[in-house]
Amino acid sequence: MKLTWTIITTALVFFLTQLALFGLLFSAWLVHMILSVFVCLGTPLTESALQTFLERVLRALMFPVSFLAPASRIQGRPIATPVLLGMDSIVWGIALGTVIYLAWRPSRKIPAA
Secondary structure, eight states, X not given: OHHHHHHHHHHHHHHHHHHHHHHHHHHHHHHHHXXXXXXXXXXXXXXXHHHHHHHHXXXXXXXXXXXXXXXXXXXXXXXXXXXXHHHHXXXXXXXXXXXXXXXXXXXXXXOOO
16 A cells, blocks of 8 residues: 555656646746747747756656657647656656655664564
């Protein structure tokens, strides 16, 4: 039972972290587009270091799911992002939750005095 809760908690934390990173990336992109259109009058701007960093972190975190759903199949589908984040969180939750549970288990045993 505790393994299940560890996996669920890890998956939930992973999902919320990925959602926050995606929100940050989207807001950075939105600011970039507003600056490009209104301040630079349509001149393309280079991506900021924050945008590049957030994109690389999200690509690394979404690596397990990238095999299941290639980008060509999900283009233009707004529901795809939350579903893929959820699937990815389940994969990472099972993997990391099991590792956390197994690493935590020996430290919980109290030796007899």
